Amino acid sequence: MKKLIMMAAAALLFVAPAAQAQRVNQEAIRAKLAKSDADIADAKKSAKAATWISRGKAYLDAASEPTRNIFAGMEAPMLKLAVGDALSMQQETLNGTQFDVLVYPYFKAYVRDGKLAAWWQTREVGDNLIDEAIAAYAKAYELDPKSAPKIKDGLKQISDFCSQVGNSHLDLGNSKLAAEAYAKAYEAQSVPAFGGADPELLFYAGYLETVNGANDPASFVLGADYLKRAIEQGYDGEDGVSYYYLFHCYYGQKDADRANLQKAKQALLDGMAKYPQSERLIDGLMSLYTAEEGVGDPADLIAMIEEAIARDPQNVDMWFGRGRIYAALKNHDECIASFRRVTELNPEGFDGWFWTGWFHIEKGNALNDALNEKPWTGEAAYNEELKAVNAVYMQAVPWLEKALELKPDDLNTVDYLKSLSFRLRDEEGMMDKYNKYNALLQSLQQ
Secondary structure: HHHHHHHHHHHHHHOOOOOOOOOOOOOHHHHHHHHHHHHHHOOOHOOOOOHHHHHHHHHHHHHHHHHHOOOOOOOOHOOOOHHOOOOEEEEEEEEEEEEEEEEEOOOEEEEEEEEEEEEEEOOOOOOOOOHHHHHHHHHHHHHHHHHHHHHHHHHHHHHHHHHHHHHHHHOOOHHHHHHHHHHHHHHHOOOHHHOOOHHHHHHHHHHHHHOOOOOOOHEEEEEEHHHHHHHHOOOOOOOHHHHHHHHHHOOOOOOOHHHHHHHHHHHHHHHHHOOEEEOOHHHHHHHHHHHHOOOOHHHHHHHHHHHHHHHHOOOOHHHHHHHHHHOOOHHHHHHHHHHHHHHHHHOOHHHHHHHHHHHHHHHHHHHHHHHHHHOOOOOOHHHHHHHHHHHHHHHHHHHHHHHHHHHOOOOHHHHHHHHOOOOOOOOOHHHHHHHHHHHHHHHHHH
């Protein structure tokens, strides 16, 4: 009973008789906007940068007023003090997470574990407020470039506000609205007074439009535009991920125009030229070549990477990419040879040793599957072939042990060594290794 009473009391913090509702003084805000409209209609006032700076501030204030007193992480009781009582409360599950949703006149607050996690502004005081604010600051700079510091401050406030909106929608899984917010943040930074926009904002807008493409194919068109511009401005993302999502944007438009298949292919090839080790890009090319007839032959990838290595044989990334391509082609021997070369070129690098060991395991798994699919020819023949399979597994051990030496706390490496040594426990010394790595894994997991 005590628990139920406490839960009821907590609910009252959210929803109570409307003694204090959210207050947004629409009349006062609209009066300020009307005054600004009158000021720019006045020939004398509209010639002054200060008039347009004031207009930019007024329009940003109007856009941000409904949520200006809230922030992510604020405690639920503080939320009530800041904006008053909610009109209602409901529960929603988004992205697998359950929220208490407090409905206010201008926004919905998403509360989790007693704290504001995100919000969704559902109503605006006026139309095109952020667009008007950006345009006002751009006009101010046009009239008086010397006012750039003040103008930049205003533009930064707009960009920060839009980024915050984008972050909130991202947390709620609203990919389209988040993309629009990040694109608007970039637009604010694109005014010359700002001194240079961050292309990462374009990347996020493009990525989120790509995600939304499953719901609306038009998003693929916008996503491609944002991602191309991000790349042009030097933002490739980790391992060329901008090229990967650009590929998806073009591929998503293939039914509208088959020429987009070639654009999708070119996006991946452009990315591979810069990031030959990228698993995403290699997988994208393999998927494209095998799913779409006539687009390309997987063997072309081999020729491409071999030519690149011939030009730069000491390039570790190229050998890494070669290994990834042969892995996708299920050519385990060439894959392993590539990663062995990686270890020769970079003997202190963990990845080369780990992946050489890992692909020995993959080769062993493939041989084991083939063995189990063979017709039964007798125990002696089976044991002889099993011995050969285990010999391949055994080759993985020293590579993984060297990887562990370079990175002693890597759980994956320890786990693989534990599993391998258990499988090979009848081989000399392997049971001791199993006990060693089993104990180490348990200690690392504590």
